[in-house]
Amino acid sequence: MSPKKLSLKEKYSLLTRDLEWEYSYRDYKEIFPQEEFEGIKITDWSKWEDPFRLTMDAYWKYQAEKEKKLYAIFDAFAQNNGQLNVADARYVNAVKLFLTGVSPLEYQAYSGFAQVGRQFGGVGARVACQMQSLDELRHVQTQIHAMSHYNKFFDGLSEFNHMHDRVWYLSVPKSFFDDARSAGPFEYMVAIGFSFEYVLTNLLFVPFMSGAAYNGDMATVTFGFSAQSDEARHMTLGLEIIKFLLEQHPDNVPIVQRWINKWFWRGTRVLTLVAMMMDYMLPNRVMSWKEAFEVYFEEAGGALFKDLARYGIEMPVYAETAIAEKEHLSHQAWSIFYNYTHAAAFHTWMPNEREMDWLSEKYPNTFDRYYRARFEHWREMERAGERFYNPTLPMLCQTCQIPMGFTEMDNPTLIAYRQSVFQGERYNFCSDGCKDIFDHEPQKYVQSWLPVHQIFQGNCGGAEMEDVLAGYYRMNLGTDNLDFHGSPDEQRWNHWHNLQTAAEQMKKAS
Amino acid sequence: MSKVYLALQDNEESHYIVEAVEEDNPAVTVIYQPAMIRMENEGQMVVRRETVEEKMGRDWEVQSIHVNLITLGGNVEEDDDALTLSWND
Numbered sequence: 001m002s003p004k005k006l007s008l009k010e011k012y013s014l015l016t017r018d019l020e021w022e023y024s025y026r027d028y029k030e031i032f033p034q035e036e037f038e039g040i041k042i043t044d045w046s047k048w049e050d051p052f053r054l055t056m057d058a059y060w061k062y063q064a065e066k067e068k069k070l071y072a073i074f075d076a077f078a079q080n081n082g083q084l085n086v087a088d089a090r091y092v093n094a095v096k097l098f099l100t101g102v103s104p105l106e107y108q109a110y111s112g113f114a115q116v117g118r119q120f121g122g123v124g125a126r127v128a129c130q131m132q133s134l135d136e137l138r139h140v141q142t143q144i145h146a147m148s149h150y151n152k153f154f155d156g157l158s159e160f161n162h163m164h165d166r167v168w169y170l171s172v173p174k175s176f177f178d179d180a181r182s183a184g185p186f187e188y189m190v191a192i193g194f195s196f197e198y199v200l201t202n203l204l205f206v207p208f209m210s211g212a213a214y215n216g217d218m219a220t221v222t223f224g225f226s227a228q229s230d231e232a233r234h235m236t237l238g239l240e241i242i243k244f245l246l247e248q249h250p251d252n253v254p255i256v257q258r259w260i261n262k263w264f265w266r267g268t269r270v271l272t273l274v275a276m277m278m279d280y281m282l283p284n285r286v287m288s289w290k291e292a293f294e295v296y297f298e299e300a301g302g303a304l305f306k307d308l309a310r311y312g313i314e315m316p317v318y319a320e321t322a323i324a325e326k327e328h329l330s331h332q333a334w335s336i337f338y339n340y341t342h343a344a345a346f347h348t349w350m351p352n353e354r355e356m357d358w359l360s361e362k363y364p365n366t367f368d369r370y371y372r373a374r375f376e377h378w379r380e381m382e383r384a385g386e387r388f389y390n391p392t393l394p395m396l397c398q399t400c401q402i403p404m405g406f407t408e409m410d411n412p413t414l415i416a417y418r419q420s421v422f423q424g425e426r427y428n429f430c431s432d433g434c435k436d437i438f439d440h441e442p443q444k445y446v447q448s449w450l451p452v453h454q455i456f457q458g459n460c461g462g463a464e465m466e467d468v469l470a471g472y473y474r475m476n477l478g479t480d481n482l483d484f485h486g487s488p489d490e491q492r493w494n495h496w497h498n499l500q501t502a503a504e505q506m507k508k509a510s
Numbered sequence: 511m512s513k514v515y516l517a518l519q520d521n522e523e524s525h526y527i528v529e530a531v532e533e534d535n536p537a538v539t540v541i542y543q544p545a546m547i548r549m550e551n552e553g554q555m556v557v558r559r560e561t562v563e564e565k566m567g568r569d570w571e572v573q574s575i576h577v578n579l580i581t582l583g584g585n586v587e588e589d590d591d592a593l594t595l596s597w598n599d
Contacts, residue, residue: 007590008572008573008589008590009589052583052588062576064572065577066576066577146521163590178536203578205581206546206581209543209545210543210544210546214544221545225519225545225546225580228521228579228580228581229577229578229580231581232576232579232580232581232582233576235581235583236586239585286544299513300515300583303512303513303514303583303584304583306512307512316568319590509513
């Protein structure tokens with residue numbers, strides 16, 4: 001008689017729960033020393049459910065299949081000079097921002113899940129964290145592989161890892177993960193597993209990647225969707241940990257709510273980068289940031305929080321502010337980067353007439369009223385040979401580390417400033433959300449490594465901008481930075497496609 | 511009632527899964543976006559192994575949906591016969 005095939009449930013039970021053993025000669029608290037200090041109460045780890053019931057054997061099988069499909073596309077992309085088929089060379093700047101800003105976070109997530117998985121007394125949670133950790137390692141590897149092809153043809157990609165640890169705008173995503181990883185294991189799970197994976201990563205990986213496809217970038221869309229297929233599992237894990245914590249003990253509810261409030265706000269600030277990628281950096285546009293936010297936060301997040309209401313969990317406290325900001329976020333962020341492109345490892349530009357019209361149409365309440373005139377003025381300055389670069393260093397928010405360029409939502413012409421005094425020192429914030437986070441744990445955030453402060457303290461290579469940018473950041477000045485118009489990227493692109501720049505056309509005509 | 515959703519990569523295999531979902535969830539809305547197919551339904555959505563196998567004309571394991579999956583929204587319940595998404599309103 002052949003052995004009976006195990007059902008998914010039986011297999012999961014044998015290959016996950018059955019791996020646990022009794023701790024006979026060491027005290028539980030010695031083995032899992034971090035399980036209690038955050039105030040979370042776990043009464044029964046066996047109540048942990050993994051709805052996908054994925055076991056290691058099935059995990060390797062399906063991940064291998066995903067990798068084979070993915071690498072077949074990378075090979076085809078490279079062999080067919082896929083870089084020539086993107087919408088235009090401006091698009092590649094979104095890829096640069098992704099590689100320097102997002103891919104290193106995948107590595108942080110790999111490390112983070114390995115670390116917190118070790119701290120959980122429940123075997124179901126440990127196995128789920130182990131798989132997620134491996135997924136995240138796969139993500140950083142496949143992303144580096146995919147984008148290494150662009151590195152052969154475009155500037156600004158070669159020092160992504162060095163830059164991630166140093167460059168001013170990259171401290172925004174980096175500090176987000178540093179913050180999560182220096183919290184306790186349960187806060188990390190709510191921060192990354194739930195608030196980031198469940199509530200926010202769809203905004204990064206779904207509409208943006210669909211946009212990559214629409215701009216001819218098959219390599220990026222494929223790693224994006226291949227990574228996102230793991231994210232679907234991560235989202236489910238994130239939702240599971242929340243339900244598990246809330247069902248374990250009523251005392252967990254206010255702690256979890258505070259973490260949700262904090263990490264939703266931290267996450268929306270990081271996604272500012274994605275907002276401007278979608279609205280300004282994709283030459284062929286699929287949907288606006290505002291539309292994406294409506295589908296993936298307001299609708300999907302709304303359904304989620306309605307589902308969690310039975311536990312007494314409410315929408316994140318600054319959700320309303322984030323919803324109001326969807327009308328402004330990408331325009332304000334793009335303005336900041338346009339100001340400081342001389343200090344960035346990617347190019348910016350002013351949208352052309354057709355693109356401005358698209359922004360007016362997608363943002364009827366705000367674009368023409370608050371942003372279009374400023375952008376047209378900058379475009380005029382550029383035409384007159386006086387492209388505007390801001391020569392000062394901006395003040396950064398102590399919590400999210402973004403330059404203080406966001407405005408009040410009830411008055412979009414007034415920059416939002418919040419302050420707190422702690423032990424005689426004054427700290428500045430871009431929003432109520434960021435101030436609240438600081439006020440709850442000031443001892444943590446006074447230690448923030450703020451790039452501008454570090455430059456002024458002399459810790460970033462020297463006193464001159466060139467010492468910082470070329471020396472400390474390793475930017476190739478005149479190549480990696482400055483406006484797209486006139487960049488070597490633009491010249492090469494035009495050469496490949498037999499196109500002429502506006503300047504060349506003018507010269508010929510005269 | 512909130513909407514659950516399931517997004518798949520737009521490829522040959524997914525087309526059969528979409529056909530099966532349409533058959534088993536008559537009210538489902540299917541939205542085609544660049545490189546992806548998004549399906550939405552009020553309250554609940556089920557992907558049944560039997561229906562997918564019938565559309566594909568071969569054996570199909572529910573867990574192999576991970577190969578083509580992009581994202582989903584809703585509480586997940588998975589066993590040998592079906593993947594179900596639902597919200598408890």
